[in-house]
Every structure is written in structure tokens, then in C-alpha cells.
Amino acid sequence: MMNDVKEIALRAREASKVLAVASTELKNNALLEMADALRKNSDYILQENKKDLEVGRKEGLSNALMDRLMLNSKRVMEMAEGLEQVVSLRDPIGEITDGWVLPNGLIVEKVRVPLGVIGIIYEARPNVTVDSAGLCLKSGNAVILRGSSSALSSNRALTKVIRDAVEKAGLPPDVVCLVDQPGREAAVELMRLHGLIDVLIPRGGEGLIKTVVENSTVPVIETGVGNCHIYVDEGADLEMALNIIINAKTQRPGVCNACEKLLVNSNVAQEFLPSVYRELKERGVEIRACERTREIIPEAKEATEEDWYREYLDLILAVKIVDNIEEAINHINKYGSKHSDAIITNDYTRSRIFCEAVDSAAVYVNASTRFTDGGQFGMGAEIGISTQKLHARGPMSLPELTSTKFVIRGNGQIRE
Amino acid sequence: MMNDVKEIALRAREASKVLAVASTELKNNALLEMADALRKNSDYILQENKKDLEVGRKEGLSNALMDRLMLNSKRVMEMAEGLEQVVSLRDPIGEITDGWVLPNGLIVEKVRVPLGVIGIIYEARPNVTVDSAGLCLKSGNAVILRGSSSALSSNRALTKVIRDAVEKAGLPPDVVCLVDQPGREAAVELMRLHGLIDVLIPRGGEGLIKTVVENSTVPVIETGVGNCHIYVDEGADLEMALNIIINAKTQRPGVCNACEKLLVNSNVAQEFLPSVYRELKERGVEIRACERTREIIPEAKEATEEDWYREYLDLILAVKIVDNIEEAINHINKYGSKHSDAIITNDYTRSRIFCEAVDSAAVYVNASTRFTDGGQFGMGAEIGISTQKLHARGPMSLPELTSTKFVIRGNGQIRE
Numbered sequence: 024m025m026n027d028v029k030e031i032a033l034r035a036r037e038a039s040k041v042l043a044v045a046s047t048e049l050k051n052n053a054l055l056e057m058a059d060a061l062r063k064n065s066d067y068i069l070q071e072n073k074k075d076l077e078v079g080r081k082e083g084l085s086n087a088l089m090d091r092l093m094l095n096s097k098r099v100m101e102m103a104e105g106l107e108q109v110v111s112l113r114d115p116i117g118e119i120t121d122g123w124v125l126p127n128g129l130i131v132e133k134v135r136v137p138l139g140v141i142g143i144i145y146e147a148r149p150n151v152t153v154d155s156a157g158l159c160l161k162s163g164n165a166v167i168l169r170g171s172s173s174a175l176s177s178n179r180a181l182t183k184v185i186r187d188a189v190e191k192a193g194l195p196p197d198v199v200c201l202v203d204q205p206g207r208e209a210a211v212e213l214m215r216l217h218g219l220i221d222v223l224i225p226r227g228g229e230g231l232i233k234t235v236v237e238n239s240t241v242p243v244i245e246t247g248v249g250n251c252h253i254y255v256d257e258g259a260d261l262e263m264a265l266n267i268i269i270n271a272k273t274q275r276p277g278v279c280n281a282c283e284k285l286l287v288n289s290n291v292a293q294e295f296l297p298s299v300y301r302e303l304k305e306r307g308v309e310i311r312a313c314e315r316t317r318e319i320i321p322e323a324k325e326a327t328e329e330d331w332y333r334e335y336l337d338l339i340l341a342v343k344i345v346d347n348i349e350e351a352i353n354h355i356n357k358y359g360s361k362h363s364d365a366i367i368t369n370d371y372t373r374s375r376i377f378c379e380a381v382d383s384a385a386v387y388v389n390a391s392t393r394f395t396d397g398g399q400f401g402m403g404a405e406i407g408i409s410t411q412k413l414h415a416r417g418p419m420s421l422p423e424l425t426s427t428k429f430v431i432r433g434n435g436q437i438r439e
Numbered sequence: 440m441m442n443d444v445k446e447i448a449l450r451a452r453e454a455s456k457v458l459a460v461a462s463t464e465l466k467n468n469a470l471l472e473m474a475d476a477l478r479k480n481s482d483y484i485l486q487e488n489k490k491d492l493e494v495g496r497k498e499g500l501s502n503a504l505m506d507r508l509m510l511n512s513k514r515v516m517e518m519a520e521g522l523e524q525v526v527s528l529r530d531p532i533g534e535i536t537d538g539w540v541l542p543n544g545l546i547v548e549k550v551r552v553p554l555g556v557i558g559i560i561y562e563a564r565p566n567v568t569v570d571s572a573g574l575c576l577k578s579g580n581a582v583i584l585r586g587s588s589s590a591l592s593s594n595r596a597l598t599k600v601i602r603d604a605v606e607k608a609g610l611p612p613d614v615v616c617l618v619d620q621p622g623r624e625a626a627v628e629l630m631r632l633h634g635l636i637d638v639l640i641p642r643g644g645e646g647l648i649k650t651v652v653e654n655s656t657v658p659v660i661e662t663g664v665g666n667c668h669i670y671v672d673e674g675a676d677l678e679m680a681l682n683i684i685i686n687a688k689t690q691r692p693g694v695c696n697a698c699e700k701l702l703v704n705s706n707v708a709q710e711f712l713p714s715v716y717r718e719l720k721e722r723g724v725e726i727r728a729c730e731r732t733r734e735i736i737p738e739a740k741e742a743t744e745e746d747w748y749r750e751y752l753d754l755i756l757a758v759k760i761v762d763n764i765e766e767a768i769n770h771i772n773k774y775g776s777k778h779s780d781a782i783i784t785n786d787y788t789r790s791r792i793f794c795e796a797v798d799s800a801a802v803y804v805n806a807s808t809r810f811t812d813g814g815q816f817g818m819g820a821e822i823g824i825s826t827q828k829l830h831a832r833g834p835m836s837l838p839e840l841t842s843t844k845f846v847i848r849g850n851g852q853i854r855e
Contacts, residue, residue, distance in 0.1 A: 040772070044795055125817055129806055138828050139798070217652060221828050236633060236656055242829040243658070263851040270853035356456070378846045379460055382555070390545055390849030399854065400845070401541055412554050412637050412842035413658040414830040426828035429816070430794045433806030435679040437686035438815065 028212040031200050032167060032219040035140050038197035039165035043137045045194060047114040050161055053192035054110045057157065058103040060188035061181075065099045071180035072149065079173055087277070091147045092174055102153040105404065109157040112403040115422045116163045130432040135425045137163030139221040142213055143406075144169045144235055146227035149177040156185050156199045158406045162424035165198045167220065169210055171227075179203055214239035221426075222414075226407050229334070244414060246407035249279030249362035250334045251392045254286040254351040254377070256368035261295050263389060264367040265302060268340075271365070271391045273306045277336045279408060280363050280385075280395040284331065285342045286351045289315070292344045296320055299342070308338045315344040331358040348373050352380045359383060361410050363392040384410055384417040444628040447616050448583060448635040451556050454613035455581035459553045461610060463530040466577055469608035470526045473573065474519040476604035480596075481515045487596035488565065495589055503693070507563045508590055518569040521820065525573040528819040531838045532579045546848045551841045553579030555637040558629055559822075560585045560651055562643035565593040572601050572615045574822045578840040581614045583636065585626055587643075595619055630655035637842075638830075642823050645750070660830060662823035665695030665778035666750045667808045670702040670767040670793070672784035677711050679805065680783040681718060684756075687781070687807045689722045693752045695824060696779050696801075696811040700747065701758045702767045705731070708760045712736055715758070724754045731760040747774040764789050768796045775799060777826050779808040800826055800833040 042050075061068070072094040079089055121133040141164045145151045152168055159166035170178040178201055186196035202209050214223060217240040224244050225235040232245055253271060255264045271282035287295055292315070300310060300320045310316075311330050312323035326341045331354070333341075345351045348366075355364050365387035366377040374388045385395040397405025397418035406424065409415045415423035458466075477484070488510040495505055537549040557580045561567045568584055575582035586594040594617055602612035618625050630639060633656035640660050641651040651659055669687060671680045687698035703711060708731070716726060716736045726732075727746050728739035742757045747770070749757075761767045764782075771780050781803035782793040790804045801811040813821025813834035822840065825831045831839040 040796075040798075043798075123817065125815075129810065131816055136798075136828075240652055242827065244829075260851070266851065266853055274854055374848075380456075382456075382459075382552075383844065385845040385847060388846075388848045390847055390852040391854050393854040394545065394847065394852070395845070399541075400547055401539065411658065412552075413660075416842050417845045426832050428799065429801040429811070429833045430804075431801060431806055431810065432790075432804045435676070435682065436806040436810070437682055438690055438807050438809040 027204060028202055028209050029216065029219070031202055032140065032213070032216050034197040035165040035167050035200045036219055038195035039137070039140050041195050042160070042165055042198045043139070043163050045163065047116075049193060050114065050163070051110045053160060053189050053194050054106050054157055056188035056192045057153075057185050058106040060184045061099055061103040061106070061153065064184045065096050068099055068177070068180045068184065069094055069096065071176040074176040075174055082173075084173065088147055088173070092149070092177070094149060094177060098150065102150055105150075105154055106157045109161050109404055112161060112421055114161065115425050120427060127436050128434065129436050132430045133427045134430050135422070136428050138424060138426050140165045140167060140219065141424065142167045142169065142220045142223040142241065144210060144213070144223060144225045144227075144231065146171045146231060147174050149174050149181060151226060152178050152181045153185065154404065155406060156182075158404055158421060158424060160189070160198060162421045164424055165200070167200045167202060167213065169202045169213055172205055175203060175205075211238055214241060217241050224407055244407070244409050244419070245411040246409055247279045248334055248360045248410060249281070249408075250284065250332065250358065250360040251280060251282050251362055252284040252286060252355045252359055252364040253282050253392065254345070254348070254355070254364075254366045255288060255291060255295060256348065256366055256370060256373055257288040257290045258369050259291065259367040260369060261291065261298075264295070265298060267365070267367060267389070267391045268299060269302055269306065271393050272303065272308055272340050273338065274391075274393055276338050279334070280392050281336070282392050283333065283335050283340065284358070285340055286345050286354060287316075287342065288351075289344050289346050292316070293319060296342070303340060306338070308340055311339065311341040313343040316342045334360065348376060352377065356380075356382050362408065363387065363395040365390060365392050384408065443620060444618055444625050445632065445635070447618055448556065448629070448632050450613040451581040451583050451616045452635055454611040455553070455556050457611050458576070458581055458614045459532075459555070459579050461579065463532075465609060466530065466579070467526045469576060469605050469610050470522050470573055472604035472608040473569075473601050474522040476600045477515055477519040477522070477569065480600045481512050484515055484593070484596045484600065485510055485512065487592040490592040491590055498589075500589065504563055504589070508565070508593070510565060510593060514566065518566055521566075521570055522573045525577050525820055528577060528837055530577065531841050536843060543852050544849065545852050548846045549843045550846050551838070552844050554840060554842050556581045556583060556635065557840065558583045558585065558636045558639040558657065560626060560629070560639065560641045560643070560647065562587045562647060563590050565590050565597060567642060568594050568597045569601070570820065571822060572598075574820055574837060574840060576605070576614060578837045580840055581616070583616045583618060583629065585618045585629055588621055591619060591621075627654055630657060633657050640823055660823070660825050660835070661827040662825055663695045664750055664776045664826060665697070665824075666699050666748065666774065666776040667696060667778055668700045668702060668771045668775055668780040669698050669808065670761070670764070670771070670780070670782045671704060671707060671711060672764065672782055672786060672789055673704040673706045674785050675707065675783040676785060677707065680711065681714060683781070683783060683805070683807050684715060685718055685722065687809050688719065688724055688756050689754065690807075690809055692754050695750070696808050697752070698808050699749070699751050699755075699757065700774075701756055702761050702770060703732075703758065704767075705760050705762050708732070709735060712758070719756060722754070724756050727755060727757040729759040732758045750776065764792060768793065772796075772798050778824065779803065779811040781806060781808050800824065
């Protein structure tokens with residue numbers, strides 16, 4: 024079985040060489056074929072998805088997980104539309120990102136090239152299969168997909184349909200590969216293919232990401248965990264603050280850019296917190312609070328030390344009173360996950376200090392943390408949100424799936 | 440001992456927060472203090488270096504290694520000058536690399552920020568200690584240095600002098616830390632400090648780099664191994680080709696951008712190879728050759744399969760005859776190390792094909808591979824040459840030691 028995974032990677036590597044030099048037109052045609060094939064094979068895909076749903080029901084998957092696993096014809100159409108949207112994105116490959124002439128006459132250019140082979144290890148949602156295939160293909164990268172066992176039949180069906188379409192368009196089908204061997208071994212083998220796979224992107228919960236970071240010899244881009252904070256400063260527009268908190272907490276609580284923690288300056292806490300409590304309670308949000316907050320909202324449950332580290336992904340908000348911006352910044356840098364954090368303020372100096380000192384991928388002044396998203400940022404589709412500092416940080420779209428090379432043109436230059 | 444390494448990293452992390460928001464002026468002052476202190480403490484440094492040299496002599500280090508280890512007052516002055524040169528480089532921190540306004544009025548900026556804490560694991564040369572400290576400091580990063588045991592006294596002396604100077608300038612001395620515990624354990628512990636160290640850069644031989652890649656949970660930037668090729672195409676200017684080969688092979692054979700392999704088109708081999716052999720023999724270069732080459736140069740030793748993979752770092756050149764550019768490209772992509780590779784040609788189409796298809800950090804047309812170097816490329820000083828695709832590729836200078844963050848300014852925007 025070990026050899027099977029390596030064999031798949033070798034085939035993906037070969038295919039990546041063809042894809043790396045394919046024209047934008049050929050890649051776009053492949054994407055359109057893929058979209059077309061998804062629509063035409065919707066029944067087949069849904070029938071295979073049913074198998075996963077049946078197994079999931081027997082194994083007692085939660086409703087939330089069953090919903091993430093479930094496909095219907097609308098969702099298949101959305102996948103197809105997603106691919107068509109990728110067609111409209113600018114091809115990053117070949118872009119000259121920098122260039123200059125040296126005193127000796129050498130022309131130096133820095134040119135965008137594909138990374139090569141990208142591995143994606145992800146959890147239940149089958150749409151990740153199609154999204155990843157589309158973004159990797161457009162950016163000239165072969166992709167090796169490793170979905171969860173709960174979506175096995177769906178992922179097999181989707182990759183079969185996609186691979187046939189890619190081949191029809193004139194590209195090697197191995198630019199999209201699925202590692203569908205059951206068990207943990209195959210995933211670990213994938214993580215050890217240093218030299219064959221250029222980067223691994225885990226998409227899923229904290230446990231999955233930790234496993235990949237600990238086991239991978241292939242470079243990893245960490246994505247997603249979001250323990251996001253909003254700090255309400257002294258003198259802030261409290262109505263704006265309340266609107267932003269409600270939005271960041273409740274508009275979609277299960278995602279990584281939702282707000283999980285509220286820090287409130289002690290000089291506005293007495294005035295502000297009762298309305299926060301009232302408005303969030305109405306929307307079904309549970310409040311966990313520090314001691315000082317509980318003096319103002321005695322009904323709130325006590326927050327433990329562990330709460331400050333947690334990403335709830337649920338209708339829960341932990342609230343803490345702080346005495347100044349330094350305390351807020353230190354708290355965020357200590358307990359946060361370096362994803363998205365906001366200050367609500369009307370003080371110019373403190374807005375600067377916050378943006379400079381908070382060490383997160385996205386730092387906001389007077390806006391909801393929910394905007395951290397490739398689509399919302401106007402970057403087109405997104406393959407994940409990097410919370411590490413190497414290579415890419417924040418939402419990743421097509422340029423983040425590329426590397427560069429130096430191309431140097433001379434007429435006989437030698438080094439003195 | 441384990442705790443000592445972690446303790447050092449925690450102190451570096453705290454110091455990095457101060458350094459991250461330090462002004463360019465303060466950082467430049469610290470660099471000048473460091474240069475000044477090196478000059479003033481030259482005697483002390485040389486005396487400590489002698490201890491390493493004595494141990495090295497007893498342990499029978501090779502002359503080459505002894506030379507790399509050895510400091511003299513000229514070399515200490517050069518280190519000081521190197522730091523002064525870093526002062527003149529532009530501070531990358533705070534640079535706004537991109538920015539736009541969204542339809543909802545949010546102002547999005549992508550701002551350069553330090554990586555945080557950088558770990559450098561390196562072999563004998565003590566100048567790496569000073570170079571790395573200077574480049575990391577200027578780019579706002581704390582650095583944790585792990586030199587080889589053979590340079591222990593030198594590195595302790597250099598970091599002591601540097602740390603005192605940094606403190607005198609008003610920055611925390613822990614922005615430059617040395618892990619000087621003997622034994623492999625301390626280095627491995629360093630590689631496992633995911634979350635405390637943002638990136639590890641190994642500088643040294645293949646064995647060192649492999650160990651770091653295999654053991655590190657901290658993201659790694661691979662540097663340096665260079666199995667560089669020159670392909671001489673049909674119709675090339677053979678005099679130019681010969682000059683470039685002599686330069687790339689002999690100007691400094693022990694470095695990563697020196698040429699290790701020569702591929703010659705079969706249509707020019709008969710004419711070209713005898714002069715290559717003659718000129719290189721005169722300069723003490725040993726030729727290892729493929730079967731077909733040996734028909735033209737019978738005196739040449741036979742090259743084994745293993746030769747095609749090797750980085751000699753010595754006066755050895757392996758030569759192979761190929762029938763066309765495709766064979767040359769395939770050979771380079773299969774056996775090369777993705778560092779620097781050149782084509783000597785006068786054919787426009789083939790120059791394009793070579794640049795596009797050769798998957799290396801630097802691809803040359805009609806120039807010596809020896810130019811792959813931050814200084815030669817006009818990028819200022821260099822901390823290493825990345826041969827991986829993630830984050831940075833090719834020579835790395837100050838911008839390559841940074842990350843970015845998104846700063847988003849609004850006036851109450853919430854997500855619909």
C-alpha cells in the first residue's frame with residue numbers, strides 16, 4: 024500500500040510537468056470541461072454521495088457533519104459554478120513579479136511558476152475536492168487529494184468525473200489524484216514524500232492540522248484555526264461596536280473568522296456590557312465571563328483559563344474586561360491563534376498601536392472579523408486561510424499557490 | 440537541558456516583540472554598535488577562536504575545515520564591514536506591498552512584518568554568526584543561532600560581543616541568542632519548538648539539511664545544495680561556452696553555484712570536447728565522462744550513475760553527451776538539485792524552452808552559474824540560497840526574512 028501512495032505521487036509529479044507549461048487557454052478549457060462534466064454527471068455523483076450518507080447515518084455522525092457531507096443537485100451546480108469562476112481569474116503563471124538589469128548587462132527576471140505538486144488533506148466536505156482541483160489546476164499545480172473516509176464514495180465519484188474531463192480537454196488526468204486507501208497509514212505516507220510533493224495544505228480541525236505539522240517532512244501551510252478577538256476601546260462608538268460584535272459572533276458562528284472573544288475597556292464596561300449581554304442572549308449566545316465582567320453580568324457563566332485559548336465554532340462568547348490597550352494586545356498575542364482580531368476605537372494613536380502590535384494575519388479597525396476571506400477581500404476564490412507566517416499569510420488564492428524562479432539572460436558574462 | 444533550549448526560545452520570542460516594532464534608526468544604531476564592538480574586541484575574539492583551532496587540530500580537522508574555522512583580524516574587520524553594509528540596506532518592515540479599497544469602503548493593506556523568531560543551524564564558519572545576526576536584526580527578527588561544536592568558543596565570543604552591543608544600543612540582548620549546549624539533543628529540541636520559532640534555516644552540507652527537514656516541526660527553508668549544470672547547445676558560440684565553463688567550474692569550486700555537470704549536444708561534441716578537456720586539465724580539473732564522451736576523450740574516467748546526482752564542491756566535472764535539448768532538460772530535472780542551471784545557445788526558441796522547462800531556482804542563458812548570489816544579483820547581503828519552492832526561492836535577503844499581515848480599516852462594516 025505504501026508503494027501505491029508513492030506511485031500516485033510519482034504520476035502526479037510527471038503530470039505536473041505537462042501542466043506547468045500548459046497555456047492559460049488549455050487550463051481554462053479543462054476547467055470548463057470539468058464544470059460541464061459535473062453537471063452532466065450530477066445523478067451519478069448524488070447516488071455515490073448517498074452511500075456515504077448511509078454509512079454516516081449508521082455510524083451516528085452528528086447533524087452538522089451529515090450536513091457538511093450531504094450533496095444535492097444545487098450543491099453540485101454550485102461546484103460547477105465555482106469552477107467557472109476560477110476560469111475568470113487571472114492566470115498567475117508567467118507573471119514577471121520583478122526584474123532589473125545588472126551593471127554587467129545581465130537581465131534578471133523573477134517569474135511566477137507553479138509550486139509543482141500540492142497535497143491537500145481535508146475533512147468531510149466534498150466540495151473541497153472540486154474547489155482544490157480547480158484552483159490547483161489554474162495555478163499550474165498537480166494536486167493529490169486526501170479526503171476523509173466518511174466522504175470516500177463522493178470523493179471517488181467527483182475525482183473520476185473531473186479526471187475524465189481533464190483528459191478530454193487534453194491534459195493528463197493525473198494532474199488530479201485521489202489517495203483513497205483507507206486508514207491512517209496512507210495519509211502518513213503522503214506526509215513523508217519530501218521531494219515528490221512540494222507543499223501540504225491541511226484543511227480541517229485543530230487535530231488534523233496538528234497531526235500534519237508533527238508528521239510531515241513535506242513543507243506545510245497551516246490553515247484555519249481562528250480564536251478571533253474584538254477589543255472595544257474607551258471612547259469607541261458603542262453602537263458600532265455592538266453591531267460588529269453581533270455580526271462577528273452570530274452571522275455564521277461555525278467558521279474560523281467568527282469572533283470568539285470580547286475584550287472591553289474597563290472605562291466603558293459598565294455602560295456597554297449589559298446591552299451586549301441582552302442582544303447576544305436574544306440570539307442564543309452563551310456568555311462566559313471573567314470575574315469583573317460577572318460583577319456587571321452576574322448571570323454569565325465563569326470563564327476558565329482554558330476558555331481563553333478555545334475556538335468554539337459555536338454560539339459562545341467569552342468576555343473579559345481589560346484596563347488598557349496594552350492588556351488587550353498582550354491577551355490577544357498570548358491566547359489568540361494569529362487569525363483575525365479587531366479593535367473598535369475612535370482614537371487614532373491606539374488604532375495605530377493595535378495594528379502594529381497585534382501579531383495576526385488580519386488586523387481590523389472598526390470592522391467585523393468576518394471579512395477575512397479571499398472572496399470578501401476581492402482576491403477571487405480561496406484555498407484556505409494561512410495562520411502561519413512562512414510563504415503566505417491570511418486568505419490564499421492563486422498567487423499563493425505559486426513560487427518564483429530567477430531567469431537570467433546574458434551574452435557571455437562570467438564572474439570576476 | 441531540554442528546558443534550557445525552550446527557555447532560550449521563550450526569551451528570544453519576548454525580545455522579538457520589542458524588535459518587531461523598533462524603528463529603523465534604532466536597528467541601524469544597534470548594527471553600528473555591533474560593528475564597533477567587533478573591532479574593539481578583535482583580540483578577545485581571536486583568542487577564543489584559537490581555542491577552537493587547537494581542538495580542531497587535535498581532532499584532525501581537514502585543512503579546508505580549519506581554514507573555514509579560522510579567524511584573523513582581517514576576517515573580523517570584514518564581519519564588521521558586513522554589518523555596516525546591512526545598515527545601508529532598505530528596511531523592509533512596514534512596506535505596504537499591496538493595497539486596495541473594497542466596494543463596501545474597507546481599506547485593505549498588505550504590510551510587511553517580521554517573521555518573528557528565526558533559527559539558524561549551521562556548520563563551521565563563525566562569520567555566519569555575525570551575518571545572520573545582522574540580517575535578522577535589520578529585518579526585525581530575533582535569531583537563535585546553533586553553530587557547530589567545532590566553533591563553540593568563537594561563537595560564544597562573537598555572540599557575547601554582539602549581545603552587549605545590542606543592549607548598549609537600547610534593544611534587548613535576547614534578540615540574538617546562542618544555543619551552545621553540546622550534543623545533538625539541543626539541536627533536535629530546537630527543531631521541535633513549533634509555535635516558538637517561526638522558521639528554521641539550515642546552512643551547511645546535505646547531511647545537516649536532511650536532518651533538519653526530517654526532524655523539524657518548525658517550518659524549514661532548505662538552502663544550498665547545488666548540483667549545477669551547463670548545457671552547450673548546437674550552434675552555440677563555443678568560445679563563449681568554454682569561457683563560461685572554465686569560470687563556473689574553476690573560479691571557486693567549493694561553492695554551491697559552481698558548475699558540477701556539463702551536457703553537450705552530440706552535434707558539437709566532437710568539435711568542442713577536446714578543448715574543454717585540455718583547458719580544464721590545465722586547471723587541475725578531473726573529468727568523469729559518459730561512454731560517448733569517452734570515445735572522444737579516452738583519458739577521462741568513467742562516470743557512474745551516482746556521479747550524476749553528486750555535488751562535488753571540488754575540481755571535478757562530469758560530462759555527458761545528449762542528442763537534443765529535451766534530453767538535456769530531462770537530465771537536469773531528474774538529477775539536478777534545482778539550484779542553478781545554464782544553457783549556452785544562440786537559438787531563440789530553445790533558450791525559451793530551456794528557461795521554461797528547467798525547474799530550478801535560477802535558470803541562465805549564456806552566463807555563468809556563479810552569479811546566483813544575493814550580492815551579485817544586487818539584492819544586498821544574503822542569508823542563504825533557497826532550493827525549495829515555498830516562501831522564497833533562490834538568494835534570500837531582507838524581504839525574504841519577512842512575512843505580511845493584512846491591515847483592514849473600516850467605519851463600522853459588517854458582513855451581510
